[in-house]
Amino acid sequence: MCACPPSFPFSHLHCGRRKCRSILTSTLAVAILANSLSQVKAYRISITTTPILESWEGWGTSLSWWADVFGDCEDIVDVLFSNLSSVSIDGAAKDIPALNFNIARYNIGGSGNNVIDDSGTEIAMKSSEKMPAFKAIESFWLDWTSTDPASKSWNWDADANQRAMLGLASKRGADVFEAYSNSPPWWMANNRATAGGDDGATENLKPEFFEQFAVYLATVVSKAKADWGIEFKYVAPFNEANSKVWTFPESQEACHLGIKTQSDILKLLRTQLDKLNLQNVLIAGAEEKKS
Numbered sequence: 001m002c003a004c005p006p007s008f009p010f011s012h013l014h015c016g017r018r019k020c021r022s023i024l025t026s027t028l029a030v031a032i033l034a035n036s037l038s039q040v041k042a043y044r045i046s047i048t049t050t051p052i053l054e055s056w057e058g059w060g061t062s063l064s065w066w067a068d069v070f071g072d073c074e075d076i077v078d079v080l081f082s083n084l085s086s087v088s089i090d091g092a093a094k095d096i097p098a099l100n101f102n103i104a105r106y107n108i109g110g111s112g113n114n115v116i117d118d119s120g121t122e123i124a125m126k127s128s129e130k131m132p133a134f135k136a137i138e139s140f141w142l143d144w145t146s147t148d149p150a151s152k153s154w155n156w157d158a159d160a161n162q163r164a165m166l167g168l169a170s171k172r173g174a175d176v177f178e179a180y181s182n183s184p185p186w187w188m189a190n191n192r193a194t195a196g197g198d199d200g201a202t203e204n205l206k207p208e209f210f211e212q213f214a215v216y217l218a219t220v221v222s223k224a225k226a227d228w229g230i231e232f233k234y235v236a237p238f239n240e241a242n243s244k245v246w247t248f249p250e251s252q253e254a255c256h257l258g259i260k261t262q263s264d265i266l267k268l269l270r271t272q273l274d275k276l277n278l279q280n281v282l283i284a285g286a287e288e289k290k291s
Contacts, residue, residue: 057103058176059101060103063107064106067161067164074168082100083173104165104169112142124192126191138158141154141216141219142155147219154219179232180284183255196247200245204246211272217235217272
């Protein structure tokens with residue numbers, strides 16, 4: 001222990017050397033700051049509320065996992081997407097105000113439990129024991145046999161719960177819809193899995209399926225407009241795809257794709273959207289740095 005110097009204003013206190021230095025340093029800093037402030041000239045700041053340079057489209061939520069569980073629950077959709085002043089959730093909260101969300105993000109899934117005959121060999125999705133069933137969002141495209149959405153290669157009854165929630169959200173007033181993908185259909189993946197690649201640093205989408213992935217996304221967006229009554233404003237083909245952490249077995253759908261591949265797929269997606277007269281649908285790219 002040491003006593004502070006007699007000239008120090010807090011000399012009646014006893015402290016460790018480190019504490020003395022801290023107090024002295026702080027005192028000097030305050031003195032320097034006060035001297036500097038006295039030399040700053042006064043100036044005026046004006047704040048204006050016009051013009052408005054940007055505007056919010058609203059606020060909302062991604063559907064995906066929770067909607068896969070609660071897709072047909074009217075009380076849940078009322079709490080999230082209605083403008084009611086008082087809503088009760090069955091078996092939970094009572095008399096709470098609704099959030100009045102107007103944005104809904106729909107997850108175009110890639111998982112499936114179907115079996116494909118690949119030249120006499122049966123193949124199926126490689127499942128991750130870490131990924132619960134509600135995170136395995138069903139793919140509408142079952143196999144590579146046909147790109148015709150009316151063929152048996154497509155199952156439009158898939159993902160019933162999330163589609164139900166999407167429709168209920170629309171009925172409650174949601175008016176901004178975005179489709180997004182965490183992983184391509186499992187049969188497009190190098191390791192036939194949607195829960196990450198065998199090596200997280202290696203791209204898990206086969207190059208021969210780049211265009212088919214774009215076809216898949218555009219076809220779902222087109223189907224939603226024609227038959228679901230949902231017009232997607234945006235489609236986002238990737239979710240943190242540049243990250244190299246997505247290694248099988250992950251706990252969610254995920255797929256590593258490098259920046260160059262992402263760029264190529266964005267162009268292919270634009271082409272496919274335009275072919276289906278979806279020129280007004282915007283593509284939302286990933287917010288990632290080049291590495």
